[in-house]
Amino acid sequence: MKTSQEKLVAPAETAIDRVGEAKINNPLSLGRFVDEDEAVLVHISRSNVELQGKGGSKRRAFFEPAGPRSRVYYDPSKTKCAIVTCGGLCPGLNDVIRAIVMTAVHEYRVPSVLGIRFGLAGFIPEEGHDIVELTPERVSRIHEFGGTFLGSSRGPQDPEAIVDALERMNVSILFMIGGDGTMRAASAVIREVVKRRLSISVVGLPKTIDNDIDFASPSFGFDTAVETATMAIKGAHVEATGAPWGIGLVKVMGRDAGFIAAQSALACQAVNFVLIPEAPFDLLGEKGFLAALDSRMKRRGNAVIVVAEGAGQDLLDQTSRTDASGNKILGDIGGLLKGEILAHFKAQGIDATLKYIDPSYIVRSVPANANDRIYCSFLGINAVHAAMAGRTNLVISRWNGRYVHIPIDLVTRGKKRILTDSNYWRAVLESTGQPATMRND
């Protein structure tokens, strides 16, 4: 996925905030501690490295590596943690929860890890959700199930009310698992914590089924989602080849970035058109999508189309409605394509057999596969190490193959997209055989 050649805003600042000085010996008996001055390069191409050498230290950007430190800030025997999961489901949530609990309780001997139910709403007493005590026994098998053991919900809550709740429950460390809305909520919570001069660490774990968060490469659960989406595409392929003038149309997740569509097309190698938000297309006209589809159908007799839900939004009537998380409510590109394709062939007297498949929530509600399971474990483990060492206002991520600490602000600044001039996208085009662009101008 690094092949997507994300165009990175050079991070001006990658230093991580700390709650205070870490003075207590880390109780961990095994493994090695990360030295305080270790760092890994953000940009690893020669041009960057050499420029950095010349350009002075402020151009030389490093991330702090994740891992245990020899000294911790919080006294483990007196530290209470809390975990909250927010927004839509994503494979691996339970693995992250489990790893945090196991590491906090078994490695640091923390006396209590609280589970906040149903997202940020769980902090608000009026919502009436219980707080759950997360013991190792309770979470030991949750990774075998999809979804989140804690429940989730969309939408913000007042940061003051959240910090009130943290104070009331005497929580020192809060782990927030969610999308960029949640990461912004984390920033707001931290500002309130700082304002009140509290010693509370907030560590974020960025979650996005669309894989569109910067500096998470890829985001956890994405691999599982792709694996699951390929099933629907296989079905579409079977349907398309099983009928005269057969067309399989699959809509997958991807509001602003088409990673699931592109990646699952690459995994299947049986897709003829991938439509993504990053590559706008015309329906009509000589170079438009319908002309390209027409040509494919007349040459080969069938076609498989994978469309990201956010693709082609300019072709639909625009609304300005948003959901509780503030996400724009998208127009129905799948329905539009289905109608237009059938009408296109009908006008030629051809009864195309179009089968429309929307695997929707199946893709995000499955348990994590082995790869994501391990990835999520390390995210959770490193989140605990970071927090215990007194870090705050950061997220845990994997970057260039290393687990690192990244300032929260950095991941919410931009969104990751597929670059349509990258070799990654070219591999998709090559795999599908679709035209490089489907625009008339």
Place this chain on the structure above:
Amino acid sequence: MKTSQEKLVAPAETAIDRVGEAKINNPLSLGRFVDEDEAVLVHISRSNVELQGKGGSKRRAFFEPAGPRSRVYYDPSKTKCAIVTCGGLCPGLNDVIRAIVMTAVHEYRVPSVLGIRFGLAGFIPEEGHDIVELTPERVSRIHEFGGTFLGSSRGPQDPEAIVDALERMNVSILFMIGGDGTMRAASAVIREVVKRRLSISVVGLPKTIDNDIDFASPSFGFDTAVETATMAIKGAHVEATGAPWGIGLVKVMGRDAGFIAAQSALACQAVNFVLIPEAPFDLLGEKGFLAALDSRMKRRGNAVIVVAEGAGQDLLDQTSRTDASGNKILGDIGGLLKGEILAHFKAQGIDATLKYIDPSYIVRSVPANANDRIYCSFLGINAVHAAMAGRTNLVISRWNGRYVHIPIDLVTRGKKRILTDSNYWRAVLESTGQPATMRND
């Protein structure tokens, strides 16, 4: 599935038509031949058996067992076969095709098996589809893929044109795999064959993803379809329990019979409402579905609903449109339920989180599982034995655990339904905890 207690029309006549007298020694060297007077009872309960004893031979209904006969009608060395697959996809089609080819070529040394492409349309020269020579090499791995190697299509064709094609290609045996429309087409072809005094056998293999054909218990591919549908239901369960006021709604196939809905609910044991065509329900009113759902939600906070596509059609505006196979085009019960449920809770100031999953074609395009694979093999093997022995105008089916010959007319006469007073349906109700009826009167 026999637990569905199908109410059977007592078959008046189960004797199987023959093309002519079987005089040639069967070349098979292994196994045992079925004696011409073997038969298995259609109804096996004591009341039927004893009545039969008393009531005279015309009440005593038996099916002819499938299997090889010691003498065959067709001279294997001069027999050409043809296979056609019609209508919607179903797991196991390729297994049936493969078994027919392997048995005809390897066991009977038949010189040629032709594949007719894209359903009955493949017989019509104007449609321009090629005929495929089906060799063992060509079909040896097709069972690893879903769909049909031959392609399929909907809709009837002129029986005269079909018989013209059979004569032109010099085909002696035609295997027709399809739904009840196809079985009726088979009858029409046979009538034309008889009219022309040809020696052509037609053997049907009834296919229905809905499991709604009489005397096929269950129909091939049904087990695989159920197994696949459970994935979507698992997803719905994860979504429903992962949000406050969470509701998972899954629409599955089942035009007139709710077997997939009921069976996959039994397999999951995580469904709270199963809505099927056989059990009409009211939406509103004290005993209606919404009241029952409301009660569940207020007790447990979440619910999973599985609805067969043909359920609740009386709640929708009726149309009289039909598709190419003559099937009525159904109203969108899933969409209706989604809207009504959300509105119901909205009116109480509750934002329910409803996730709607329609696994649709994923369910029918997967390769057969082991169970269906073997079942389909035996259907195909026995179809060849029947045809070689000169049988015609029959289907191969499994009844009370035996492979049998059933006159085509018998399977197209009625449709199998879930009996709502059966212990099978009671097991479903017990598993879901839903009210026995959701009608106000």
Place this chain on the structure above:
Amino acid sequence: MKTSQEKLVAPAETAIDRVGEAKINNPLSLGRFVDEDEAVLVHISRSNVELQGKGGSKRRAFFEPAGPRSRVYYDPSKTKCAIVTCGGLCPGLNDVIRAIVMTAVHEYRVPSVLGIRFGLAGFIPEEGHDIVELTPERVSRIHEFGGTFLGSSRGPQDPEAIVDALERMNVSILFMIGGDGTMRAASAVIREVVKRRLSISVVGLPKTIDNDIDFASPSFGFDTAVETATMAIKGAHVEATGAPWGIGLVKVMGRDAGFIAAQSALACQAVNFVLIPEAPFDLLGEKGFLAALDSRMKRRGNAVIVVAEGAGQDLLDQTSRTDASGNKILGDIGGLLKGEILAHFKAQGIDATLKYIDPSYIVRSVPANANDRIYCSFLGINAVHAAMAGRTNLVISRWNGRYVHIPIDLVTRGKKRILTDSNYWRAVLESTGQPATMRND
């Protein structure tokens, strides 16, 4: 599987024992009750039916259908149940346990269902195993895991000690899930119960991964086991075709009956030799296995062999050792074949590449598939109905597609085998292309 044409000992007596007269109204509100005089025919072929008509009533054998009766013997509000699982693991055990608990508690409102841990040993206080209270909450998700929630163990225990325990715990109904050893133990327990004039029902649920118990067709978990075994065979096929002189050898379960070997070969359609206990073979000699393999290798360059663990035992040094369940400890046919095959080709200067795969316990420890899950549910449901109605000394099984009551003695009398003159075995031979016999005499 009925295709295996089990040669049945005509049951002399299929009447079911009762603890006493059922006088209490059944609390079930839904579904229909089974009439006391309903019965289903044991043998359904014409010859049997008609002979029976002539031969008098004692030749006319019927099974009692399973299901709820309008009157029950035990007062549900005062009835305590117990469940025990014995012997080796088998997919579906947890589904049976779950169904018993759900039916007893939700349908009959029984106050308590006890779980006996680790097989019959759990009845013996000296063994120190706890008794578990099985509530619906506790068992609601156990079917998602393989194995048995209760644990299991091999070996008999003193029937008197078991009945002592039942009296001590005040248990009225005991469900015993296990192999034929366990069914014999059930008989012994019942004899002791009768001797003490107690009102205790014992209902058996026959379990056998080998599918070798009479009148269970097929046994629960068998379908799942076959599905899982096919994975290993696929692997063997890939290995065999991926190397020059490639041979894949897979050993599967099947002590006295080769059903898993035969059935998974049919499901894969990629096996060249199936070796089972029912078809003894010579290794050497013109018609022996090695000659047949040699011929295949020289024609095709690769071969896949599936061998049941109990095949070819006459080729191995005999021991008389048995395990705790009294099963003979088998010689290692897989190891023998591997050595002999390699030596055979080595002697010709050929380095065959033989890959030996023993999926062993993987096959029996997986969770049940959808088909087995539903099957097990109905076995469990019907076991509760039978016991509540005062039946005892029976097993629940499916016969000719119906759930029935079968006297325990009947299922332990003989063992089901593959008949090598059946069309079922012929389908296997046809699928593999192996010689009908590999004996020199």
Place this chain on the structure above:
Amino acid sequence: MKTSQEKLVAPAETAIDRVGEAKINNPLSLGRFVDEDEAVLVHISRSNVELQGKGGSKRRAFFEPAGPRSRVYYDPSKTKCAIVTCGGLCPGLNDVIRAIVMTAVHEYRVPSVLGIRFGLAGFIPEEGHDIVELTPERVSRIHEFGGTFLGSSRGPQDPEAIVDALERMNVSILFMIGGDGTMRAASAVIREVVKRRLSISVVGLPKTIDNDIDFASPSFGFDTAVETATMAIKGAHVEATGAPWGIGLVKVMGRDAGFIAAQSALACQAVNFVLIPEAPFDLLGEKGFLAALDSRMKRRGNAVIVVAEGAGQDLLDQTSRTDASGNKILGDIGGLLKGEILAHFKAQGIDATLKYIDPSYIVRSVPANANDRIYCSFLGINAVHAAMAGRTNLVISRWNGRYVHIPIDLVTRGKKRILTDSNYWRAVLESTGQPATMRND
């Protein structure tokens, strides 16, 4: 897996050999070309980067990024390619083959890609293997199957004979997919090519199911292998918890490196002991493995052990036999452990129930999962780009998330191991709860 903190030999030289000057315009119309001076850092931690700045250019190690160049060396219209797969199977081989064929034929319009059958032996006329013409049609669905479409074999062949074959077939580009033996064979072929002053490029694609090749992180197929191995471990867990004194013992691949054992233990989170070659252990003694197991069993009643096949070799009688690839034939650690464990408990009068599972070849013969499928595609695509641009004597790999060119010598110099003082291994120990060392000294 980067978490394994491979201790890297700082590469002295990472420049890539070229066959000659690339003067022909690249026919690719899409995507961006890699500039000739692009490079990515080998070591990305701060200490290395800054040292490099100071230490002079020879300490500053970069890899050449993979991808298409604006100019190619070979005239695509006259270029013949060949592919060979060597050694043991590994998931993804067919994906690599397919990607090479598709890229060469569709993107570069190369006229011919030859498939060499059964490894290096396929070059040797005396072995009598055919050469296969690999067209896009022929390879279009091979990725749906495990193994290698070309077949494979072990053992070296004379480099002169291989180059003779290349000359005879007029091959310009040879893709060699195999383990480190194969990579050494590639070096030998290149030396012979250079000696003969031929214009032939050789590009290697390192394959290792054990994930033990340097600079491949992880190796292709490893993720799929881990996913498959977890099934066996799940089975062992079910068996261990299903019996009193239950022990599940699973042997997985891993001759010199325990990555599969460690990674699948992390994925399962149900393993109590992971035994790997990198962490030698004593069986006996106070701190030995049996004492640790004894303690676990007495505390919890069951245990799951995963052992890499190469673990504990010092405990076994040493042999010096090797297989055709020159790999040492390992002693049977699984058998040893099974015997020792049973004897250990037997001596205490305890009948432990040990279930031994060896999933063996199942793990490596499955088709690649989505993740590996895409990975293999990019390896194949980039191999073609490299070769067309005139590169030779290199392998394609992914390093720090980038596809790069690595000199063949670099990957055969050392072997990747799990560092037992890494945080990766600590996570394994934490997950299992096993002692950090099981040595008495």
